[in-house]
Amino acid sequence: MSEQPHISIRGVTMAYGPRLIQRDLSFDVNRGDIFVIMGGSGCGKSTLLKHMLGLIQPAAGDILYNGKSFTRADPASRDAMRRGWGITYQSGGLFSSMTVGENVTLPMQLYTRYSEAEIRDVVNYKLALVGLAGYQSYYPSEISGGMRKRAALARAIALDPDILFFDEPSAGLDPISSSLLDELIVQLKESIGATVVMVTHELPSIFSIANNSVYLDANSKTMIAYGNPRELRDHSDQPVVRQFLAREASAAAENAQ
Amino acid sequence: MNPQAPAYELIEDAPHALRLTLSGDWVQAQAIPDFPALRSELLALSPEQLAVDGSSLGEWDSLLMAFLLQCHSFCSAEQIPFAAHNLPGSANRLLEVATAVPSHQRPQEVRPPLLERLNPLVALRSLWADLRESVAFLGDLGIGLARLVSGRANTRFSDFRHFCYQAGPDAFAIISLTSILVGMILAYLGAVQLKLFGAEIYVADLVLIGMLREMGVLMTAVVMAGRTGAAYAAQLGTMQTNEEIDAITTMGVSPVEFLVLPRVLALLVMLPLLTIYADLLGVIGGAIVAGGMGITMLQYSAQIQDAISLTHFMVGLSKSLVFAVLIAVAGCRSGMQSGRGSAAVGNAATDAVVTAIVYLIVADAAMNIFYQQLGI
Numbered sequence: 001m002s003e004q005p006h007i008s009i010r011g012v013t014m015a016y017g018p019r020l021i022q023r024d025l026s027f028d029v030n031r032g033d034i035f036v037i038m039g040g041s042g043c044g045k046s047t048l049l050k051h052m053l054g055l056i057q058p059a060a061g062d063i064l065y066n067g068k069s070f071t072r073a074d075p076a077s078r079d080a081m082r083r084g085w086g087i088t089y090q091s092g093g094l095f096s097s098m099t100v101g102e103n104v105t106l107p108m109q110l111y112t113r114y115s116e117a118e119i120r121d122v123v124n125y126k127l128a129l130v131g132l133a134g135y136q137s138y139y140p141s142e143i144s145g146g147m148r149k150r151a152a153l154a155r156a157i158a159l160d161p162d163i164l165f166f167d168e169p170s171a172g173l174d175p176i177s178s179s180l181l182d183e184l185i186v187q188l189k190e191s192i193g194a195t196v197v198m199v200t201h202e203l204p205s206i207f208s209i210a211n212n213s214v215y216l217d218a219n220s221k222t223m224i225a226y227g228n229p230r231e232l233r234d235h236s237d238q239p240v241v242r243q244f245l246a247r248e249a250s251a252a253a254e255n256a257q
Numbered sequence: 258m259n260p261q262a263p264a265y266e267l268i269e270d271a272p273h274a275l276r277l278t279l280s281g282d283w284v285q286a287q288a289i290p291d292f293p294a295l296r297s298e299l300l301a302l303s304p305e306q307l308a309v310d311g312s313s314l315g316e317w318d319s320l321l322m323a324f325l326l327q328c329h330s331f332c333s334a335e336q337i338p339f340a341a342h343n344l345p346g347s348a349n350r351l352l353e354v355a356t357a358v359p360s361h362q363r364p365q366e367v368r369p370p371l372l373e374r375l376n377p378l379v380a381l382r383s384l385w386a387d388l389r390e391s392v393a394f395l396g397d398l399g400i401g402l403a404r405l406v407s408g409r410a411n412t413r414f415s416d417f418r419h420f421c422y423q424a425g426p427d428a429f430a431i432i433s434l435t436s437i438l439v440g441m442i443l444a445y446l447g448a449v450q451l452k453l454f455g456a457e458i459y460v461a462d463l464v465l466i467g468m469l470r471e472m473g474v475l476m477t478a479v480v481m482a483g484r485t486g487a488a489y490a491a492q493l494g495t496m497q498t499n500e501e502i503d504a505i506t507t508m509g510v511s512p513v514e515f516l517v518l519p520r521v522l523a524l525l526v527m528l529p530l531l532t533i534y535a536d537l538l539g540v541i542g543g544a545i546v547a548g549g550m551g552i553t554m555l556q557y558s559a560q561i562q563d564a565i566s567l568t569h570f571m572v573g574l575s576k577s578l579v580f581a582v583l584i585a586v587a588g589c590r591s592g593m594q595s596g597r598g599s600a601a602v603g604n605a606a607t608d609a610v611v612t613a614i615v616y617l618i619v620a621d622a623a624m625n626i627f628y629q630q631l632g633i
């Protein structure tokens with residue numbers, strides 16, 4: 001394996017029309033990283049994720065996967081690159097006219113050579129992984145918000161993807177499901193060697209599973225910290241970043257009393 | 258490296274203690290062994306414990322995990338102790354994650370037997386329930402209207418204006434096209450018959466009365482049912498899906514006052530105006546055809562002036578008021594009662610258009626009979 005980063009963001013500027021969201025973002029995500037995008041609400045985390053997914057074109061700069069430009073790739077090769085990705089959106093993105101089982105089945109029908117029976121077994125397994133075994137025949141509108149999040153996750157991992165993009169996967173989950181989800185993310189990373197890029201505010205999961213991160217600042221409209229979140233918490237030269245990450249420490253101190 | 262065919266083997270270590278050894282590459286495009294086959298073997302042997310041994314396992318992916326999960330579920334259903342040895346580390350932990358939450362059993366839905374579903378009484382009862390809901394909706398609307406008149410309703414004038422704009426000016430182009438064409442169709446229809454009697458000039462009467470009393474208002478209403486009624490249903494259905502209607506309700510605002518009333522009122526104002534416009538264009542359409550038949554503009558307009566009467570005009574206008582309420586109510590009711598999700602919103606929109614058109618035709622027939630009896 002070469003030392004080439006899996007994903008490289010090179011001088012990306014993001015804007016909605018004339019409205020600048022973030023500028024001059026440059027960072028790397030290495031293969032096998034669990035990478036967290038942090039920042040206050042509305043600073044552009046989901047927007048950055050959408051740029052990485054190619055749903056929005058950057059106003060400037062380039063995004064590379066394995067050293068190949070994604071921004072300048074033609075639609076066919078973009079689709080080919082996207083095939084190895086699993087994605088969950090901030091508001092789920094499940095197809096509401098299909099049952100949970102059909103939602104997970106769809107990517108396998110499209111992109112694998114599994115037989116009908118194999119698909120059924122794998123769907124059962126993927127749903128069991130996210131704690132939704134037995135919910136195959138429910139429609140998204142018949143399950144809870146947190147369950148929808150997990151069903152979307154099951155669909156994202158249906159094809160054993162190379163890169164997983166999660167937008168707030170654990171928002172709306174109880175602490176136990178949330179820690180199971182962390183365990184699942186780590187195991188997925190280890191078993192299929194996936195790189196995980198996620199947006200999350202859950203400090204416990206940031207500290208327990210993430211090994212790399214970037215902090216987007218809403219005031220200066222650029223990234224102000226990059227690195228392992230545990231080190232950033234203790235040694236960042238930016239007080240905002242330390243505060244953001246230290247709420248966990250103060251909460252833990254309160255618990256200890 | 259050549260992939261090896263995936264396989265399993267059941268070995269009896271001790272009486273009733275089975276070992277399941279897995280070998281080969283359990284990956285996509287290999288012939289993965291069937292679990293049902295293993296299941297029947299296990300059932301025949303009825304073991305008291307089962308240990309999975311993965312020491313000679315090659316490559317693996319989700320297919321192996323799906324197989325293992327089925328073994329695990331089978332064992333827990335049969336209450337056989339299950340153990341896994343020498344599995345790759347992450348396979349072991351993935352299995353733990355997958356089995357952490359027990360499988361959910363969907364409660365059986367009680368489906369009424371066929372006989373009961375075909376029973377006309379049941380059908381009648383559901384029709385009755387539907388009718389009651391409609392009446393209840395109309396009642397809510399009436400209450401909202403009363404509150405509006407007394408100035409206590411949470412209806413925003415800006416919403417009303419916005420919907421007026423959507424229902425009126427935005428619909429001009431399509432109404433212009435349809436009503437000119439309808440006027441021409443009426444003229445052609447009459448021209449052929451009237452020519453037999455040498456009474457071509459009465460085409461003007463036919464077009465005028467036909468447009469004012471019937472076709473102008475009906476065609477406009479049908480177009481608006483497809484355009485605005487469906488839009489109302491889709492808007493409200495999407496709001497239902499996004500829990501926006503819940504949010505409005507919990508803010509202490511009646512969704513009928515806030516969402517339905519401005520829509521109904523906007524259509525109530527705009528449909529009569531559009532009808533007048535359609536009548537005018539229909540008469541012009543008739544003039545074009547009449548001109549082609551050799552009737553001069555002067556003759557045509559003189560004949561129109563003779564035939565025009567306030568009664569015909571008012572008949573059409575009264576219909577347009579009724580139709581406006583029917584279209585808006587059908588659209589808003591379908592939207593408010595829509596289920597959640599994209600399919601449900603689609604159904605609501607279809608429902609809105611279909612019910613609106615049925616209502617329109619029934620109401621039109623009823624009003625025609627009524628006016629006939631009154632001799633208007």
Ligand SMILES: Nc1ncnc2c1ncn2[C@@H]1O[C@H](COP(=O)(O)OP(=O)(O)OP(=O)(O)O)[C@@H](O)[C@H]1O
Nearest residue numbers: 016019021039040041042043044045046047048090
């Ligand atoms: N489609 C859009 N058009 C214009 N502006 C947008 C659009 N989507 C988002 N924005 C703006 O871009 C900014 C960043 O939005 P984004 O959704 O990326 O925030 P976020 O960091 O993901 O926040 P949160 O943590 O609340 O999800 C916000 O100020 C928002 O107003």
Ligand SMILES: [Mg+2]
Nearest residue numbers: 045046047090
């Ligand atoms: Mg977001």
